[in-house]
Amino acid sequence: MGLRTQAMGGKRVGIALVFAVVLAGLVMVGHATTAPPDVAISMQMFKFVAPNGTINTTIPVGTKVTWTNNDPSPIQHTTTSDPAIIPTFDSGPLAHGASFSVTFDQTGVFPYHCSFHGTLGTGMHGTITVVAPPNPTGVAPADGKTTGDTTVTITGTGFQLNVTVTFDGLAATGVMVVDANTITATTPAHGPGVVDIVVTNPDTTTGTLASVFTYAVLTPLPPPRPSVAPISGAKPLPATRVPGPINLIPPNPLPLRRSSGNEVGTSSSEVVTPAPAPAPAPLPTRR
Numbered sequence: 001m002g003l004r005t006q007a008m009g010g011k012r013v014g015i016a017l018v019f020a021v022v023l024a025g026l027v028m029v030g031h032a033t034t035a036p037p038d039v040a041i042s043m044q045m046f047k048f049v050a051p052n053g054t055i056n057t058t059i060p061v062g063t064k065v066t067w068t069n070n071d072p073s074p075i076q077h078t079t080t081s082d083p084a085i086i087p088t089f090d091s092g093p094l095a096h097g098a099s100f101s102v103t104f105d106q107t108g109v110f111p112y113h114c115s116f117h118g119t120l121g122t123g124m125h126g127t128i129t130v131v132a133p134p135n136p137t138g139v140a141p142a143d144g145k146t147t148g149d150t151t152v153t154i155t156g157t158g159f160q161l162n163v164t165v166t167f168d169g170l171a172a173t174g175v176m177v178v179d180a181n182t183i184t185a186t187t188p189a190h191g192p193g194v195v196d197i198v199v200t201n202p203d204t205t206t207g208t209l210a211s212v213f214t215y216a217v218l219t220p221l222p223p224p225r226p227s228v229a230p231i232s233g234a235k236p237l238p239a240t241r242v243p244g245p246i247n248l249i250p251p252n253p254l255p256l257r258r259s260s261g262n263e264v265g266t267s268s269s270e271v272v273t274p275a276p277a278p279a280p281a282p283l284p285t286r287r
Helices: none
Strands: 039-044 047-049 056-060 063-069 099-104 108-119 122-131 135-140 143-145 151-157 164-167 173-179 182-186 193-200 206-216 256-259 271-274
Touching: 039 056, 047 122, 056 063, 135 193, 135 206, 151 193, 151 206
Parallel strands: 039 063, 056 122, 143 206
Antiparallel strands: 039 047, 063 099, 108 122, 135 151, 151 182, 164 193, 173 182, 193 206, 256 271
């Protein structure tokens, strides 16, 4: 690991300092890191000016920060960690155009100052806050419709306000950070298949759940069988009860008489014909 002061444009203006440094969580390097993006802090007008225009900046773990002295000669500055900050870092004197880089590999708050023009929290000073990237670990439910509109809950750690969530690169809607460990979101439409979910914090750090959410085409259920609605106002017929068994034989059958078989249309066999009904009794006369 090394540190060197170097003029912008490649001209050496300071004394190259190369030394081995054993730091827990910080790596001082002279080469660019691949990711996340580097951060440049300017030393100008006796101030540390971060990209956001203030003396403080927040970065993800693994970011390389480079300080450059942009004040005119012969003004020199240093980038020196405050006392009791572990691990420590110190650039030594930086002339005009010289730079100093530190890669931050652990989370925490790292205040620093210029040993010539500032001190602990006063004068020329600033703060680096290092945060962990989001680390999504689960999603529920783990499947949804290809038309989208499935509300999911993503759990994990390191979620910041104003995160973005994508499903295979397509932005989710209704993203809400419940807390640092929980996000709710609504899935976008997507074709059938298994996709990744990527959570991105405002500081550009990302966390990925690989091959975790399944888009499926849902087979519609058959329509329900129509039910017959009762006629409005109709009343069921009352049940009738028959008292006892039905007797089909009349209680007083008519008497039968025997015939000699001389009736027209009959054979010689004996035919039984009903006897004539008796004449009704005469009504009594009134006197």
